[in-house]
Amino acid sequence: MSNTRPKCQILAEKIRHIFKEGLFVDQAAIHYLDSTFSNHSIHTLTAVIQDPSDCEREPLIELLYFPDESIQVQLEPFFESAAFEKDDELTVLKHLCSSLGETLFHFPDNQSTWKIQTPVSGAQAFLYRLNISNNLDKRLITAMHPVTRNVDGNRYKVKIRNAGIDLDQKKIDCLEAFFLKLDPDCEGFLERFHFILHFLGEWKGAGNLYDALTDKKRLYFMQLQQASKFETLRKDRNMETLMMMGIRSPHMDRQDITRKIAMIDDISLAIFGKTVYVNGFSV
DSSP: OTTHHHHHHHHHHHHHHHHHHOEEOOHHHHHHHHHHOSOOOHHHHHHHHHOTTOTTHHHHHHHHSOOOHHHHHHHHHHHHHHOOOTTHHHHHHHHHHHTOOEEEEEOGGGOOEEEEEOOHHHHHHHHHTTOTTOOOOHHHHHHTGGGOSSGGGHHHHHHHHHHTOOOOHHHHHHHHHHHHHSOTTSTTHHHHHHHHHHHHHHOOOOSOHHHHHHHHHHHHHHHHHHHHHHHHHHHHSOHHHHHHTTOOOOOOOHHHHHHHHHHHHHHHHHHHSOOOEETTEEO
């Protein structure tokens, strides 16, 4: 307990400092404000925040207290060294709430700034979105070293932390192999990283990684075949006729699927050094 308390206090102080320096209201948030409030002047927003009975209060707080990636990158080295556990979140929140202070908000294009007393629900929303207990395996951290040698490289760690993936041994092995076998300086590395992260979020861990990637590739290939069959039918029949026959247009981005197939090929070849070919597509 004596080791837990100081690091929780330190994090609470860091978050309080971030609030004081200011959070940035992005364009997505501005779009929400435009569509929700006929007048989203600072006076209007302050009135909403200060009124516990206003139904828009909590959604507004949830929207505003969202740590962007740059903040998380800044905090990542501390999270890695502190190795927080799930129970630590409540301790950090208690330290935060003991002296909440104020939050400064910066609007786009330096239009204006807005300062409010930090609400408890805002501090809680911000803290929980930091995912402080989603710690990376030490083997994985070592494997990631080539892409995390500079501050910006911590974005990869943040993306894994935010993905909320249950990193069992198989998934750790997969990510470790990805960072060890693929060249981080090659074109498309970040896109492949996003793909493998999404893939691991869906993968239930059955079988081995190569077979799982192969199954995913076949699924994509079947989707392309369905799209081709529909296009062939479409040449001879109009859409109304096809709908009467119970045939619906497949909703897919052929270019995106083809790109994902190529990424599976690249990952499989890099990690396993082998590939098989099915109807002109490698797996």
